[in-house]
Amino acid sequence: MSIKFTKPYFSPDARKEILIEIEEILSSGQLMLGNNTNRFETSFADYIKTSKAVTTNSCTTALQISLMHYDVRGFEVLLPGASFITNISSVKWAGGIPVLVDIDPETLSFNLDDLKRKLTAKTKGIVWVHLTGLITPAWREIIAFAREHGLFLIEDCAHAHGASVDGIKAGSLGDVGCFSFYPTKVMTTGTGGIITTNDLALEKTARELRLFGREGGVGAVVREGNDWFMDEIRACLGYHQLKELDSALLRRREIAQYYKKKLTGIPGLSFLNIPKDNVPTWYLYTVFVAPDVDYKKLTKKLEENHGIPTKPIYLPLHQENIFRDFDNGTLSNSETTLNRSLCLPIHVEMDNYQVDQVVRALWTELLSMK
Ligand SMILES: Cc1ncc(COP(=O)(O)O)c(C=O)c1O
Known part of the structure; x- marks a missing residue:
């Protein structure tokens, strides 16, 4: 039998519970932003140890929402040359200027000298990628650099659900963590994403942008948002994947x-x-x-x-x-x-x-x- 490069895993017990819960979702008629979403968001925030988590339909949209929150229009955003294509695209879509920083081959993260060299008066923040699921041993230096220069620090945790350093989880080190639940990831919802943060203003922006820009996610249109939320069935999958993470x-x-x-x-x-x-x-x-x-x-x-x-x-x-x-x-x-x-x-x-x-x-x- 040939060996698969990757494969999502749902235990037999989880599958049984998921099927029962999907039946409940379908008969309830509540397909979006209901109990399953609340349960998944609360459990994920508890797991990462941030006060808030907001589900989205992908990590790419989670990144874009975060970048829109920091209003990067006309500003430079530093990101690693070794990363995923939507790290560039999300910055561009949010109106920012992506600046690629070289990596350190030992850590797969920023080369600190190059990070410092690429700082200009136009730099507004950093997208920090935990490539392959490894948090760089130089994490303290990256956080200190961002704080010293007043830069926002977005962690791209697409590979890093449950990764930690000194007992601190990825997604709680910077200002915001963006996770992916794409089928290849260590946990999946078919596809999807989540934002983790302690910043209540960012949480509010995320809840509005993911649902057409409506205030509080339901009221008047206060921003140009999009259809970027996660539905109840995927939130149900996410909760069960998290239990087995x-x-x-x-x-x-x-x-x-x-x-x-x-x-x-x-x-x-x-x-x-x-x-x-x-x-x-x-x-x-x-x-x-x-x-x-x-x-x-x-x-x-x-x-x-x-x-x-x-x-x-x-x-x-x-x-x-x-x-x-x-x-x-x-x-x-x-x-x-x-x-x-x-x-x-x-x-x-x-x-x-x-x-x-x-x-x-x-x-x-x-x-x-x-
Ligand atoms: C490092 C990194 N960031 C972001 C993404 C985008 O994730 P999504 O497919 O959930 O938008 C990926 C996808 O593989 C990734 O590897």
Whole structure:
């Protein structure tokens, strides 16, 4: 049986409860912004330890809502060169100017020197991405930099549901956290997003913007909003996924540890160094392929000879054709790190036998290429 790169997981018990609750939703006629939404938002805020959480229909809209709240029109927003395409688009849609900052290959987050270099009089804030589900060990420096210069700090937590440093969860470190529930993520609602914050003004903006800009989400139109809310069925899925999030993260952690143990010593691969107080989600399990290894040939052999799907984390943002203009000539770490990144299959239902298959395939192909 071929190995899946990723797969959403709903336990048999959760599935039974979800089906009963969906039946209740359908017969109640309340398809939006009802008890399921309230229950999910309250539970998610409790989990992240923020006072508020507001559901949306994606992380992209959560980002855009946050950027609109900070009114970035005409201002620069700093974001990593190694990230997802809508980190650029959401800034543009909110009227801001995206400025790409290079990353540190050891942390997959901002290179602090480049972050400081890119600060100008027009900089209004930062979108900080916890890429692959890892919070950078330099998190204190990023928060201090934002505070020192009066910049807003949006955490993109699309990969980081339940990730923590020093016991503090992603989504509660900055001013606002934006999460994704896209089907590949560590928890999913089919698709969807959520904003976490302690800022009541931001919460109000979010509730209005996600529902056509109506005051309090129901009254007169006070802003130009959109249809960006999450419906009751997805909120029901989200609540049940959240209940099982910690056990899902535990299994991911076991797989990651098993991979590391079995792959250590393999020629041509290197790994991220994760400090002890740092708990990643392992949304992606990523190794880095040495420059003397033919990356394309390796991934082709893994797929064709062993049925093993792999992928790089992302293409560097400025190498996407539509974003070539954002290449500011200072993104070499983003390029080398992402272009040598190899993400291996990882999901809750993967067993150690399948991990062994991936490990054996990597050993075989890397040794044959020496
Ligand atoms: C880092 C990052 N941010 C934002 C998003 C957008 O998430 P969504 O699909 O929920 O809009 C993604 C999607 O994969 C992502 O990886």
